[in-house]
């Protein structure tokens with residue numbers, strides 16, 4: 001007698017019994033279609049997110065961050081720079097020879113390092 005090649009399989013998704021020609025089949029026809037559809041959707045979603053991420057400009061330092069830095073800078077250096085002065089200074093900044101911190105023009109070390117050196 002010929003071996004019956006039709007096997008009964010429980011669909012791993014919906015649990016319904018279906019017949020197939022191979023035990024390798026995992027899903028019934030309906031779920032197989034849904035699986036393909038879902039994968040396509042996932043793929044398109046990923047592609048869309050990738051495209052959108054590529055379009056998005058890189059985050060710049062927000063005004064708040066700069067103002068926070070400015071406040072810290074003024075505290076560290078005993079200065080009273082305005083936002084405008086600070087941004088101008090950043091664009092042609094001098095750096096502390098000790099720690100690399102941004103310092104006002106005409107100085108070589110920041111206030112912190114100066115205090116450290118004095119002991």
Ligand SMILES: [Zn+2]
Nearest residue numbers: 011014028031
């Ligand atoms: Zn199914």
Ligand SMILES: [Zn+2]
Nearest residue numbers: 096099110113
């Ligand atoms: Zn320094």
